Amino acid sequence: MWDILTKKKDASFIICQTLPINSTSESKCLDMQLLLAAILLPWLFTATLSHPLDPLNPSEIDQVRLIVQKSHLASLSNLTFHFVDLDEPEKEDVLLWLSSNQHNESFPYRRAKVVVRAGSETSELIVDLATSSISSDRVYTGHGYPPFTFNELLQASRLPAKDQRFKDSISKRSLNLSEVTCLPFTIGWFGEHVTKRSVRVSCFYRGGTTNVFARPIEGISILVDVELMQIISYVDRPRAPLPTADGTDFQSSGQGPYPVPCNETSTGFTINGHEVRWANWAFHVAFNARAGMIISTASVLDPGRRKLRRVLYRGHVSETFVPYMDPTSGWYYRTFMDIGEFGFGRSAVSLEPLMDCPAGAVFMDGYMAGADGQAQKVPRAICIFERFSGDVSWRHTEIGVPGKVLTSGKPQTSLVVRMTATVGNYDYILDWEFKQSGSIKVGVSLTGVLEMKATRTNIMGT
Numbered sequence: 001m002w003d004i005l006t007k008k009k010d011a012s013f014i015i016c017q018t019l020p021i022n023s024t025s026e027s028k029c030l031d032m033q034l035l036l037a038a039i040l041l042p043w044l045f046t047a048t049l050s051h052p053l054d055p056l057n058p059s060e061i062d063q064v065r066l067i068v069q070k071s072h073l074a075s076l077s078n079l080t081f082h083f084v085d086l087d088e089p090e091k092e093d094v095l096l097w098l099s100s101n102q103h104n105e106s107f108p109y110r111r112a113k114v115v116v117r118a119g120s121e122t123s124e125l126i127v128d129l130a131t132s133s134i135s136s137d138r139v140y141t142g143h144g145y146p147p148f149t150f151n152e153l154l155q156a157s158r159l160p161a162k163d164q165r166f167k168d169s170i171s172k173r174s175l176n177l178s179e180v181t182c183l184p185f186t187i188g189w190f191g192e193h194v195t196k197r198s199v200r201v202s203c204f205y206r207g208g209t210t211n212v213f214a215r216p217i218e219g220i221s222i223l224v225d226v227e228l229m230q231i232i233s234y235v236d237r238p239r240a241p242l243p244t245a246d247g248t249d250f251q252s253s254g255q256g257p258y259p260v261p262c263n264e265t266s267t268g269f270t271i272n273g274h275e276v277r278w279a280n281w282a283f284h285v286a287f288n289a290r291a292g293m294i295i296s297t298a299s300v301l302d303p304g305r306r307k308l309r310r311v312l313y314r315g316h317v318s319e320t321f322v323p324y325m326d327p328t329s330g331w332y333y334r335t336f337m338d339i340g341e342f343g344f345g346r347s348a349v350s351l352e353p354l355m356d357c358p359a360g361a362v363f364m365d366g367y368m369a370g371a372d373g374q375a376q377k378v379p380r381a382i383c384i385f386e387r388f389s390g391d392v393s394w395r396h397t398e399i400g401v402p403g404k405v406l407t408s409g410k411p412q413t414s415l416v417v418r419m420t421a422t423v424g425n426y427d428y429i430l431d432w433e434f435k436q437s438g439s440i441k442v443g444v445s446l447t448g449v450l451e452m453k454a455t456r457t458n459i460m461g462t
Helices: 002-018 023-048 058-070 091-099 150-160 162-172 338-342
Strands: 078-084 111-118 121-128 131-141 180-185 198-205 219-226 231-236 269-272 277-279 282-288 293-302 308-315 322-325 335-337 362-369 377-399 406-423 427-435 440-448
Touching: 002 335, 058 078, 058 111, 058 121, 058 131, 058 362, 058 377, 078 282, 078 362, 150 180, 150 198, 162 219, 162 231, 162 440, 269 362, 269 377, 277 406, 282 362, 282 377, 282 406, 293 377, 293 406, 308 440, 335 338
Parallel strands: none
Antiparallel strands: 078 111, 111 121, 121 131, 180 198, 198 219, 219 231, 269 277, 277 282, 282 293, 293 308, 322 335, 362 377, 377 406, 406 427, 427 440
């Protein structure tokens, strides 16, 4: 089936390529791709859709893009996709579908939730994938803006290098412009009426280190209007010397796969699509741009009733708030919401075998939409593995039986579902650990590299 789908898609691409390049040909191309999607979608649902909470697959993400590009929004300037995700079905509908024995039938509806910017306005859409149509379209008029796209942040970070004021500031500090890295930071909110989508850009000096956060260039304050993609405020008040590069290189001498894998495990679990079964557990794993890893419909076997008992319907990290609480002018705005502003899915990194996950781990890819609506893949976004901790789950030695010493027990084994998100200098390691006792342990480990703040040396109160 996948070969046929691929050939159909390739055929539409070839025909589009042969059309003359103008607005009419682009419209015909979109019509053709939407028609193919409408023809293939019912087959695709029947053959591959196994759970109503499955994340959007690459074909569905591309289908959403085509539908939006064919709508009235395409006539507005700078159409940008900020969020494309499954429009989660009603809980009651999902539980009814799960409790029935008719899983051979597809779920009755499949929709996508979409947030786009076009013509300096934010629109929230509901896209019906079965009918290839937009079922809800409203302009958002509340407070705040959608998260910045990677393209927007990248463009903002490149603006200082083109600005003569910044070049003069770097020259005044006797630094090499080619060794400067600038990074965009969100600006927080302090009760004011926000009318611009803005970021502050801070710059660092790479000379002599791989940790760009170790050598901040203090005193330069750059405010960027992301909508106009222009620097709207530039201040240079030299306040502190540049920190030295000594001892800041974070790379270990043994970088790379470890020669001896630790915690080597067998694969004692099964994965069917996004559904995982292990020991007395059954649950669903998904991935999206905001939350990253999502655990749903987790159920544990109830021995007394001899059936699965529901424990958790949906679980994920909602937010991480990082207020630096430094009142100085160059730092006060650093009050980051790493999930809402940057997204754990957007910040997800590919897990490294034998470093992030032990031998025997099984990896799952993640998919999300880019600023252009195209599907983007995060290889090895999630890993699943059995953990043998070396602890004892239970044991007993019985000496009350005449002539016998009876010993029995079981080592403690758990199943871990893991992802890692790198947000700036922070690396978050998220673990969902399922235990045979029926408990779920959620762990968040924080690692990464230190970010420095340059200050003037104060010796003996002088």
